[in-house]
Amino acid sequence: MAYARKRIGKDGKPRYTGCYLDLQGRERSAGTFGEKRRAERAAQEAEFRQREGRVGDPKRGKQRFREYVVGTWFPHHVVEAKTRETYRYNLHAHILPWFGTTRMSEIMPGDVREWVTDQVNRGMSPQTIDKNMTILSAIFTTALNDQITFLHPCKGVKIPVAPKKPLRIITSEQFDAIYQNVKVVSLQLLVELDIESGMRWGEITEMRPRDLDFANSIVTVSRAVVEVTPEDRRNQAVMATHDFPAAR
Structure with a gap:
């Protein structure tokens, strides 16, 4: 419940602080005023915003x-x-x-x-x-x-339309030319798998024997390799040694 707390200022005149409780039961200030009625109104307005879901600490913003x-x-x-x-x-x-x-x-x-x-x-x-x-x-x-802000400033902002790039698909003749110039049998197999499945390079290079189900002709894609900078590798190592909260 909103209320006003009285104190005496340095000039000897009374001052009133509008107070209310947040959802954790902590006392919050809605400002200090020279009139009790204004302090109570400010505290009531803060409570109303809290009931609307705007419960964050304004200092965080x-x-x-x-x-x-x-x-x-x-x-x-x-x-x-x-x-x-x-x-x-x-x-x-x-x-x-x-x-x-x-x-x-x-x-x-x-x-x-x-x-x-x-x-x-x-x-x-x-x-x-x-x-x-x-x-x-x-x-x-x-x-x-996280109630750090109460406005999403990107909403409704228009940006230039990015034109879609036409897909470039190689012809059968171009594929044959590529395939014939791959002299290693294992690499030929990768090229065949790539063209037949549409998998990416990172997915193909992470394939394992257990991912191949010959009886049902099924290939399971469950991993991929990516290139990252040394800084990202260091950050991944740091995150692996700390307990971070799960994504919500």
């Missing part, structure tokens, strides 16, 4: 974008190793330089639109802008879910 992304979001964002490498590059090249010093709660849709316009003016491709927006949107989706 004051942290800088770079601080949140580098210190909290990126280390615990679960993605494949190769994707993590791409995220790291795009963050440092295109996202952190623009938003890094801004407080999380102060980033608005207009700021994101300006960022998109800047990328267009610098001649970045629609595909790159789309990747950058995907990363930025993922950051604010997490921040919104």
Whole structure:
């Protein structure tokens, strides 16, 4: 229940702090006022926002974008190793330089639109802008879910449409030319498996005998190898030695 706490200021006049309890039962301040009625109203409004689901600590939204992304979001964002490498590059090249010093709660849709316009003016491709927006949107989706912000500034922001690249499919003659120039029998088998199954290089090179079911003519794809930078390998080693909370 919201209430006002009275205290005497340095000038000898009474001051009132609007107080309410959060979901953990901790006392929170909604501000200090010169009138008891205003303090109670502020506390009641804070309680109302809490009942709407806006229960986060406003102080968390004051942290800088770079601080949140580098210190909290990126280390615990679960993605494949190769994707993590791409995220790291795009963050440092295109996202952190623009938003890094801004407080999380102060980033608005207009700021994101300006960022998109800047990328267009610098001649970045629609595909790159789309990747950058995907990363930025993922950051604010997490921040919104964790109640660090109460607004998703990427919602409704338009980006240039990335044209779809036509698929280039080799002809039978081109495949025969490739196959005939592969002199090692084991590699010929890999080429045949690739063209017949559509599997990727990383999936084929991770194949094991137990993945082949000759009786039912089934190939099971359960692993893939990816190339990562030394920094990503170090980060994976660190994560393997720590207990992180499961993804939700």
